[in-house]
Amino acid sequence: MGEQFDLIVIGGGPGGYVAAIKGAQQGLRVALVEEGELGGTCLNRGCIPTKTLMHAAFLYQEMKEAAELGIYAEGLRYDLSALYQRKETVVQELREGVSGLLRANGIQCYEGRGYLSAADTVVLSGTEEVTLHASRILLAVGAKPQRPPIPGMELPGVLTSDEILHSPPTACQHLAILGGGVIGCELASVYGALGCEVTILEAAERILPLADREISQNLTMILKKRGVSIRTGCLVEEIKPRGDGLSLTGNDKTGVCTIACDHLLVSVGRKANCEGLWNPSLGIETASGGIVVNAQFETSVPGVFAIGDCVAGSQQLAHVASAQADHVVAGMMGKKPEKNLAYVPSCLYTNPEIAWVGLSADEAKKQGIEVKTSKYLMSGNGKSLLEGQERGFIKLVVDAKTETLLGAQLMCGRATELIAGITSAIACACKAEDLASVIYPHPSFSEGLGEALEDLFGGAVHVAPKRKRN
Numbered sequence: 001m002g003e004q005f006d007l008i009v010i011g012g013g014p015g016g017y018v019a020a021i022k023g024a025q026q027g028l029r030v031a032l033v034e035e036g037e038l039g040g041t042c043l044n045r046g047c048i049p050t051k052t053l054m055h056a057a058f059l060y061q062e063m064k065e066a067a068e069l070g071i072y073a074e075g076l077r078y079d080l081s082a083l084y085q086r087k088e089t090v091v092q093e094l095r096e097g098v099s100g101l102l103r104a105n106g107i108q109c110y111e112g113r114g115y116l117s118a119a120d121t122v123v124l125s126g127t128e129e130v131t132l133h134a135s136r137i138l139l140a141v142g143a144k145p146q147r148p149p150i151p152g153m154e155l156p157g158v159l160t161s162d163e164i165l166h167s168p169p170t171a172c173q174h175l176a177i178l179g180g181g182v183i184g185c186e187l188a189s190v191y192g193a194l195g196c197e198v199t200i201l202e203a204a205e206r207i208l209p210l211a212d213r214e215i216s217q218n219l220t221m222i223l224k225k226r227g228v229s230i231r232t233g234c235l236v237e238e239i240k241p242r243g244d245g246l247s248l249t250g251n252d253k254t255g256v257c258t259i260a261c262d263h264l265l266v267s268v269g270r271k272a273n274c275e276g277l278w279n280p281s282l283g284i285e286t287a288s289g290g291i292v293v294n295a296q297f298e299t300s301v302p303g304v305f306a307i308g309d310c311v312a313g314s315q316q317l318a319h320v321a322s323a324q325a326d327h328v329v330a331g332m333m334g335k336k337p338e339k340n341l342a343y344v345p346s347c348l349y350t351n352p353e354i355a356w357v358g359l360s361a362d363e364a365k366k367q368g369i370e371v372k373t374s375k376y377l378m379s380g381n382g383k384s385l386l387e388g389q390e391r392g393f394i395k396l397v398v399d400a401k402t403e404t405l406l407g408a409q410l411m412c413g414r415a416t417e418l419i420a421g422i423t424s425a426i427a428c429a430c431k432a433e434d435l436a437s438v439i440y441p442h443p444s445f446s447e448g449l450g451e452a453l454e455d456l457f458g459g460a461v462h463v464a465p466k467r468k469r470n
Contacts (some may be wrong), residue, residue, distance in 0.1 A: 008138070175327070211354070222350075287313075323339040323341055
């Protein structure tokens with residue numbers, strides 16, 4: 001027979017557990033099925049572990065350079081195992097917090113792999129078979145790292161982000177990173193700050209190929225200044241063992257190239273974790289390995305929904321999955337969603353931080369929108385200078401006719417915090433003039449935003465006047 005629920009959620013990540021809690025808040029009887037640890041990729045193998053290690057690595061880097069501030073550290077060193085133990089402590093505390101929230105909301109949790117045997121039935125595999133029923137089933141199973149079909153990909157020392165964030169690589173003196181996207185650049189920053197030789201191998205013409213070109217160029221210069229080698233237009237074709245390490249052979253702009261390293265981090269994207277998730281006879285539609293959904297996040301099977309990284313074309317961000325959770329549960333209950341899914345901030349936690357939201361100037365022009373732009377260089381910002389921040393800027397894109405804010409690209413201290421307010425302004429169709437009228441505290445990174453806004457109207461104080469053309 002099996003137990004009956006109003007909603008069954010498969011997957012306990014930032015999409016799944018948020019949806020379960022939102023459902024319980026609406027009075028639904030909810031079951032959550034998770035085969036691994038609560039919190040999903042973000043908490044256990046992604047956002048939180050990476051940023052915990054980044055915090056420690058950047059602190060170490062600052063201490064090495066602290067003599068410039070008049071602070072002298074003798075015998076400075078780090079213990080990589082201790083850094084990873086600290087990471088695990090943070091993860092465990094947050095994981096216990098998620099578990100406590102689920103209990104407090106009366107959600108029944110099941111440990112095991114959920115299998116959708118029918119549109120209203122989930123079977124759990126484990127020590128004993130358990131069957132659950134519900135009129136609504138939500139798939140929030142996330143994604144896992146891809147391993148491209150390169151010979152030698154199975155060799156010891158070839159790691160995915162899941163593996164390198166789980167435990168520290170032993171005797172890592174030279175780390176090669178296949179892929180210069182967000183994951184690759186963040187982990188290059190971590191290991192580079194800890195003194196490891198790092199080489200990024202990116203197939204595209206630049207790292208962060210989906211970001212603003214100027215952001216990509218600036219980060220390239222900063223990483224190179226810090227000793228990270230970057231090879232773009234590089235295609236790795238074979239991996240071979242070499243002594244205690246690896247030898248990578250491929251092609252780049254100069255022709256055939258060979259790179260020696262002791263570990264290779266593969267960060268070329270993630271694929272939906274959908275294998276063996278449902279009965280094939282259900283006919284759930286997929287595309288490029290992900291689940292196809294409509295505007296209400298319902299799959300091709302009525303009553304079965306999907307959100308987060310397992311959805312075809314998803315941005316694969318934790319905050320997107322959580323927002324979609326709110327959206328899908330509200331739709332189930334016939335209510336208006338609280339979250340606006342149209343404007344999603346993207347963030348990198350490098351040093352300096354990077355964030356963007358909305359349209360770039362090029363994207364706006366492609367849509368036929370006439371725009372005005374401004375840019376404030378953060379080298380003139382007092383907070384940036386006193387904290388020793390590297391080169392950075394704030395760029396804004398405004399509709400030339402309505403003067404509403406359309407987009408922003410930031411590369412500066414606290415960019416990942418500043419972007420939240422900017423996202424709100426774009427979602428609310430705020431006019432640049434109104435945003436410029438706000439008083440920004442001094443000294444702060446947010447002053448740079450104020451300067452960029454005032455520059456749109458030619459009133460920025462800390463920006464040199466533009467030369468007038470004859």
